Amino acid sequence: MxxxxxxxxxxxxxxxxxxxxxxxxxxxxxxxxxxxxxxxxxxxxxxxxxxxxxxxxxxxxxxxxxxxxxxxxxxxxxxxxxxxxxxxxxxxxxxxxxxxxxxxxxxxxxxxxxxxxxxxxxxxxxxxxxxxxxxxxxxxxxxxxxxxxxxxxxxxxxxxxxxxxxxxxxxxxxxxxxxxxxxxxxxLPRREVLAGYAETVKYGLINDPEFFIWLEKEGQKVCDLDPEPVSKAVEISCRKKAEIVKEDEKESGVRALLNLGHTFGHALEIAAGYDGRLLHGEAVAIGMVLAFHLSHRLGLCAEEEGSRVESHLTEIGLPTRINMIFPPLETDAKELMSYMKHDKKVSLGVLSYIVVNSIGKAHVMQGVSDEDVIEILQHSIDGT
Ligand SMILES: NC(=O)c1ccc[n+]([C@@H]2O[C@H](COP(=O)([O-])OP(=O)(O)OC[C@H]3O[C@@H](n4cnc5c(N)ncnc54)[C@H](O)[C@@H]3O)[C@@H](O)[C@H]2O)c1
Known part of the structure; x- marks a missing residue:
């Protein structure tokens, strides 16, 4: 407090x-x-x-x-x-x-x-x-x-x-x-509550592992709209966002971390054509799991960290892989990659990724190869 x-x-x-x-x-x-x-x-x-x-x-x-x-x-x-x-x-x-x-x-x-x-x-x-x-x-x-x-x-x-x-x-x-x-x-329809919950989880994953641990315990109550846990989740999330925005109001540095999972998520939303089959928060949930998989592929983070995030999101009822989107997306990994290159996170022609060393330790990274990204997108499309 x-x-x-x-x-x-x-x-x-x-x-x-x-x-x-x-x-x-x-x-x-x-x-x-x-x-x-x-x-x-x-x-x-x-x-x-x-x-x-x-x-x-x-x-x-x-x-x-x-x-x-x-x-x-x-x-x-x-x-x-x-x-x-x-x-x-x-x-x-x-x-x-x-x-x-x-x-x-x-x-x-x-x-x-x-x-x-x-x-x-x-x-x-x-x-x-x-x-x-x-x-x-x-x-x-x-x-x-x-x-x-x-x-x-x-x-x-x-x-x-x-x-x-x-x-x-x-x-x-x-x-x-x-x-x-x-x-x-x-x-609010429950599906919308869960989609919002994905953005709550994001704060734990960026820089607050304790908050993620709390969500693992209390997340279900938050999604069931139990007033006390909901208030606490909203308050902590707002405080986390306030800290970041105070430091970097116009996103020239640390604020970019709030985009964890979003570059992937936006590409999925474009592929889904905003037709209602994929909510923004659901796209972010899949995107955050992709960010952990990418981080593991790049040797930055242990595989178990991503598995833990994925099991929590699954337990809550959020999608975590591209093959869980229904009706399935008519797209492939290369096309998703091209959507990502149109994202606002491209600066001076370079696409930045938010990657993680572990739950609660996110940072910005440039110079990630398209091949690595396409590979993890393909796994998510295949559900593997
Ligand atoms: N400005 C930012 O920093 C920022 C950050 C994250 C997301 N966004 C944007 O937010 C949008 C997604 O927000 P959202 O998920 O709130 O979408 P939304 O505003 O479309 O709301 C989701 C649905 O819930 C309905 N709804 C809203 N409140 C309700 C209530 N209390 N009871 C019943 N129905 C209700 C809406 O009519 C809508 O159908 C996206 O456009 C995304 O780009 C902006």
Whole structure:
């Protein structure tokens, strides 16, 4: 609890994790039943401002609506709500245009506040819209998926997808507050909970072996949404992310470690065509196992480390090999490799990999041969 402090909201006890970024600092509030008085978790007086609630059609009722009602109690005349279709396809230029038009048509001003209520899709799209409209208005992240609570809502990465790739157009833009209400997870489909859990495991694998040991013991309870373990998992994940983001806000160094499993994962998502057969977190789970296999092949890490990660993810119910994706991907190792080369992690023509020496010891590596990567991809495709 070193960097976290306890705060009392009107209805429940809330844990506050500060994100220390100088004048862009903000707090993450983690608790239960926070949405009905969300105004208490915003660091500015909302009176006089035009307020916008962006959400998606799955989240609008009840969570988006709850935020809307709470804000109406502060600004009865000046709250707007827009619910976009749910899904990764929503993170598009077309929807950015739609959000921008909605903001402008309803009188957005420099001091307006946008509340992004939803998963990573709404957070990324809403954050990018907030970053660009009027050259930047305040926005509040209200993550309602486990993935968004432990990862995407924290750290200020915002983006949309373009036909050439995922998250290729975006901005670093920090929210003014993050409000994680773990009660919202109760309506989340279990498959989505598990996908978010993969990003939680990532923090243990990067630099916190103790956290991984805790997850091996308590992970099932986290996935069953037992409030205490969920709060703890969200809090530790946010603290881990806060430490990394503080050190390297714009990903010129250590922040790259947060991409463990993601270069592989993004290639799998492209191959799956974002058609719903592979969730982002599921792709990351397979990608993290591939990162351990690659590390073993390169002589960096014992085989047992990867086996331990794989058995934990399997026990939880996450896929760990490419041949577990259903319907099967119509792709091969070489094609996946070519997708990886279009990833944002390519710099000056060189693709970096996040590799591991053991659980909790990840680092960036360049100069990995395509043959080694293709070989481990092939094993994963064959399920061997
Ligand atoms: N910005 C970052 O740092 C960062 C980090 C990781 C991932 N991401 C991005 O996040 C996105 C994935 O996020 P996600 O997994 O949250 O996806 P998502 O936003 O698509 O949400 C997943 C599904 O759950 C539904 N949903 C959300 N909350 C719900 C709730 N409480 N009850 C019922 N249904 C609910 C959504 O409508 C959607 O169908 C990807 O686009 C990824 O690129 C961003």
């Amino acid at each position: 070193d960097s976290a402090k306890q705060a009392k909201g009107p209805q429940s006890e809330t844990v506050v994790v500060p994100i220390d970024l100088g004048e862009r600092s903000y707090d993450i509030h983690i608790g239960r039943n926070l949405l009905s008085h969300i105004q208490d978790y915003v660091p500015m007086d909302l009176k006089g401002r035009t307020l916008f609630v962006l959400t998606d059609e799955n989240v609008s009722n009840p969570h988006g609506g709850q935020v809307y009602e709470a804000l109406k109690s502060v600004r009865p005349e000046s709250v707007q709500l827009l619910a976009l279709p749910a899904g990764e396809q929503t993170k598009s230029f077309a929807n950015l245009e739609r959000v921008v038009a909605w903001l402008l048509d309803h009188g957005v001003e420099r001091d307006s506040v946008l509340f992004a209520v939803g998963g990573g899709v709404i957070g990324d799209l809403g954050g990018f819209a907030a970053a660009t409209i009027m050259r930047g208005i305040a926005f509040v992240q209200v993550p309602t998926t486990l993935l968004a609570q432990v990862d995407s809502s924290v750290g200020g990465k915002t983006a949309i997808n373009v036909p050439q790739g995922k998250n290729l157009v975006g901005a670093f833009y920090q929210p003014v507050s993050v409000v994680c209400d773990i009660e919202t997870l109760k309506t």
